Amino acid sequence: AGEWVVDELEAVNDKTGQVYFTGRMDTPLERHLYVTDLEGSKPQRLTDRDGMHGISFSRDASIYVDSSSTANRPTQVSLHSADGKQLTWLEENALDENHPLTPYLSDWVEPEFGTITNDDGIDLHYRLYKPAELKGKHPVIVYLYGGPHAQVVNNAWGGNRGLLMQHWVSKGYVVFSIDNRGSNYRGKAFEEPIYKAMGSVEVDDQVSGVKFLHTLPYVDKERIGVYGHSYGGYMTLMSMFKAGDYFKAGVSGAPVTTWRLYDTHYTERYMGNPNTDSDAYEASSVFPYAEGLQGPLLIYHGMADDNVLFTHSTKLYKHLQDAAKPFEVMDYPGKKHSIRGKQTGIHLYHTITNFFDRHFDVK
Template identity: 65%
Template sequence: VQSRNQQTLQLFGYDVATQLSTTLLTEHSNTWLNLHDDLHFLNQQDTFIWASERDGFKHLYLYRTNGELIRQLTSGDWVVTSIAAIDEDTGIIYINGRKDTPLESHVYAVDMQTSSVQRITELGKHHDVKFAKDASIYVDVFSDINTPAQTGLYFANGQFITWLDENKVSANHPLAPYASEWIAPEFGTIAAPDNTQLHYRLYKPANISGKHPVIVYHYGGPRAQVVTNKWGGNRGLMFQYWAQQGYVVFSIDNRGSYYRGKAFEDPIYKAMGSIEIEDQKLGVDYLRTLDFVDPAKIGVYGHSYGGYMSLMAMFKAPDYFAVGVSGAPVTEWRLYDTHYTERYMGSPNTDKAAYDAASVFPYANNLQGELLIYHGMADDNVLFTHATKLYKHLQDNAKLFHVMDYPGKKHSIRGKNTQIHMFKKITHHFDTYLK
């Protein structure tokens, strides 16, 4: 049971015979609790496994069914993302986690008796796995930033069995004609003022001579991550195209994003649109030190929370970002999903100042650069009202901007030709105003 302010969670046990409930455990946070479904009761003994962020990182704990804590099963400055499977006969828990690097998801075998943790999957890849019910085998869909997803079948110890979809980039593969011009991005870190390391990804144009415009792509919000060693899908191919067309393409995961522990997430509490922009500015400060970057031609692009970030970047840091693209943006948090928003922002009734400061409207009059806003008119996640309220505000203040709305489209602007249109429009905007 979660409290209304999402800072306390209680796990109850219910006795069917007596119809009485008892509190097995209580979790509390001074900011918010991230919900999960990692609760597993063991069949062969009166115990269960529970996940908690009580030590700052999501880890596993072993409890008796009366609520007595037996021991912590995993620990360290890394996160368990989920329980993949449990083999009670061997006493092994198979978990998805980020122990080796936050940029890759791996499967680890955790010994319930010794708490030893052993990586099963290959380093240098990002793995999405599904175990059989008896935890004997698993399907692994894995990729890296330069290699599209491959699917294999493996024994629980990581031994390869067979390909389900090798998807090898051979002569007949759709990517083969583009292999010779493929640009592999670089990864690195930048230190924030508190010495927190922020991970970035950087695509350099093939011809690095001269000064180049930059497209900064970001998301920036909670429970999400942009900088990963994982195949990027359609958007990743778009980054590749932009780099081949002479753009520098850059992303940095600011504080507030996921898989780095609770202290990394918490700075956005009741302060959305603040620390995220400061960290994105740190990224631009780094870009300005590179000889091949034109510091006057830096653009920004994001969708959903990233669209909100693009607006805040253009409005709060006009000296950093000359051109912006904002897709399906939240513009006013009072208009968004209650459970999501109040988790990070508190109640609009008691935290009015925080909501006011997190809205884009107090800063919109600072718009100087060329801003494109696009939105699905049937968006049932971030309602189209977010966009129209901003349109009116900018019009009322005589601020010029660009619009592309998609009739009948929801939050992700799906549909092959529609997505082609969307990416062509975004590219045209940057080509027109940033190159």
């Protein structure tokens, strides 16, 4: 679509010639519904509320269901006619006195969104939570993912992890995320630098984010940690191993450690054939950089993970042990990639939080 990304073709009305699609014409941080026609007229936005919209049309394209949220508004579900007019709420999910979130709204911190420019002159979107009361220098947790076809910085409800970030902010942490090159909804030119080069420009852009944090008067640059899961776990390792001067402690969840062990259909799309592109695979593995580990590192993994196999972590455990590099471990027997289960999730979030509290001296 030129300067912006089309997410999905949602419906076509054969009788009127109208075409309905979701995209990012207004901002990469929000998904909206637009309508145009088969002649290519200028798209008109139909969704009037801010945020992220998931659309499901009827077969005749006469009505649709809109599931929408923002970073500060949980998901609401509404029914609309094809011209965008709301017909009724299906689930208003209003933040009234009966909502389970209401008792905590007085302490709710709204994120700030902005952009920085990296060393290559490319604008990167960030999200920043800061404590309501700024007193002196605050520690930071950088939450990242960084991989292709994914986005962290957006105006959408954050679910359990978003609530975890609110908890961190209430303890005095600054919580920061930035979408590096290689991530989604910025177009092909923004994503393609990681082709056959995973773990490279992503780290550079995350470092650009930390350099920005260094300019904030309330940030303690000696207490900047990093946390991610899956590709984010891989990115945590790469950030700790390659940029330890910037990232002082890290939590790596279910990390890929070598792309030779990951799903072929995913990996070869971005990394090529391991038989003909072996140098790229070696450069994108965490092992060549592990000697660079400086700060405290916690690795956790579900031992029944059928996505990123547990052997990714055990190979790294041995490698770090052989290099006499200290690290911490919390593995979850019987758990798969997402470490599901209410009590297990509570245990995991406590483990992550306690790790940063200990190493950053947060009470």
